[in-house]
Amino acid sequence: MGLKLDGRRVLMVGGGAVATRRVPALIAAGARIEIVSPELSPALHGHVDAGRATWTARRFEPGDVEGAWLVHVAIDDPAAAEQVSAAAEEHRVFCVRADDREAATAWTPAVTRHGQVTVAVTDAGDRRRAMAVRDLVAHALESAPPAANEYKGVALVGAGPGDPELITVKGRRLLAAADVVVADRLVPGMLLGDLRPEVEFVDAAKIPYGPQKAQEEINRILVERALEGKFVVRLKGGDPFVFGRGGEEAIACAEAGVPVLVVPGVTSSIAAPALAGIPVTHRGVTHEFTVVSGHVGPDSPESLVDWPALGRLRGTIVLLMGLKNLPKIAERLIAEGRPAETPAAVVQEGSTAHQRSLRSTLGSIAADVAEAGIRPPAIVVIGDVVHVGV
Numbered sequence: 326m327g328l329k330l331d332g333r334r335v336l337m338v339g340g341g342a343v344a345t346r347r348v349p350a351l352i353a354a355g356a357r358i359e360i361v362s363p364e365l366s367p368a369l370h371g372h373v374d375a376g377r378a379t380w381t382a383r384r385f386e387p388g389d390v391e392g393a394w395l396v397h398v399a400i401d402d403p404a405a406a407e408q409v410s411a412a413a414e415e416h417r418v419f420c421v422r423a424d425d426r427e428a429a430t431a432w433t434p435a436v437t438r439h440g441q442v443t444v445a446v447t448d449a450g451d452r453r454r455a456m457a458v459r460d461l462v463a464h465a466l467e468s469a470p471p472a473a474n475e476y477k478g479v480a481l482v483g484a485g486p487g488d489p490e491l492i493t494v495k496g497r498r499l500l501a502a503a504d505v506v507v508a509d510r511l512v513p514g515m516l517l518g519d520l521r522p523e524v525e526f527v528d529a530a531k532i533p534y535g536p537q538k539a540q541e542e543i544n545r546i547l548v549e550r551a552l553e554g555k556f557v558v559r560l561k562g563g564d565p566f567v568f569g570r571g572g573e574e575a576i577a578c579a580e581a582g583v584p585v586l587v588v589p590g591v592t593s594s595i596a597a598p599a600l601a602g603i604p605v606t607h608r609g610v611t612h613e614f615t616v617v618s619g620h621v622g623p624d625s626p627e628s629l630v631d632w633p634a635l636g637r638l639r640g641t642i643v644l645l646m647g648l649k650n651l652p653k654i655a656e657r658l659i660a661e662g663r664p665a666e667t668p669a670a671v672v673q674e675g676s677t678a679h680q681r682s683l684r685s686t687l688g689s690i691a692a693d694v695a696e697a698g699i700r701p702p703a704i705v706v707i708g709d710v711v712h713v714g715v
């Protein structure tokens with residue numbers, strides 16, 4: 326049995342750890358949650374402050390049950406819990422007891438959600454076993470394709486920086502449901518190994534012509550397949566909207582009337598430094614980080630970067646696609662005021678088995694990178710955070 330709680334009053338007695346774990350699902354179900362408890366956890370405070378629940382700061386009184394559709398008991402004082410049960414019984418309201426399943430009249434199952442399907446496993450006293458069964462079902466659902474494709478249109482999915490485990494749960498679920506997958510060069514190959522044989526795979530890196538023509542061709546493929554009724558996953562390295570042309574593809578789809586879903590990804594601009602032990606921000610060291618593309622040099626009239634401003638900044642600079650122009654970029658930053666001894670580092674193929682990194686200074690990084698034979702994809706980090714090193 327499932328309950329439709331949307332807009333209905335649910336009483337939560339208790340404001341501690343158990344209530345904290347139970348309330349989010351009730352919020353997701355649209356319930357009007359009223360918490361009665363002398364104390365409240367910080368997370369529950371957050372829900373109350375945001376207007377997602379109300380709080381009465383005192384112990385339970387039998388009259389609290391009146392008008393509720395469901396009562397949750399999340400306290401560990403047996404006598405007080407019994408009092409709630411008795412009041413619920415009298416008002417004919419179902420009552421969930423976190424402390425005593427025998428005394429309850431309703432139970433919360435272990436749940437897994439998979440797209441539009443929810444699987445609930447109810448236990449008869451062995452909660453641990455129910456959760457294990459739930460996990461098995463969740464695992465099976467994750468690897469099994471959906472019976473009929475419930476998705477339509479195009480999903481722009483961030484694949485993460487390289488480690489196949491760094492795609493999001495949502496991204497992975499959509500990938501398993503795709504009829505067509507269009508992937509970039511930087512997408513982790515391991516993610517593509519699991520695609521069902523009938524999935525059409527388009528390698529965007531192999532599309533000939535110049536970059537502009539190739540992009541038009543990709544847009545055309547996305548729109549055309551989606552209009553055929555197929556579910557298209559456009560898989561991109563890192564995050565789709567960080568130097569990934571995701572915006573252009575979203576616009577092309579929207580103009581053709583194709584629904585677009587964006588699934589953000591773990592961007593290499595933060596992840597690659599992190600995996601080399603460099604936090605892009607650090608308390609007391611920097612209050613900013615700036616992500617810059619170095620694919621056009623600082624002397625090019627095409628550059629949209631304000632290099633003098635960048636040279637004046639004190640915080641972290643994260644440079645993507647910057648290896649080729651690194652000598653000119655480093656030189657320009659120094660000319661614009663950034664000290665040559667500013668710590669700098671480079672991270673090649675972050676998060677993969679081939680990850681390499683080296684540390685240097687702004688003045689020497691270009692020469693050190695050349696000498697070490699660092700190759701793309703690589704990220705350069707400039708700023709005092711490089712010294713924080715963990």
Ligand code: SAH
Nearest residue numbers: 563564567569592593645646674675702703
């Ligand atoms: N959308 C991507 C960036 C695409 S631009 C993201 O959010 O990560 C491509 C550039 O990203 C590469 O030239 C390189 O600078 C950087 N890059 C991507 N993956 C990387 C990785 N695993 N390690 C280091 N740099 C990476």
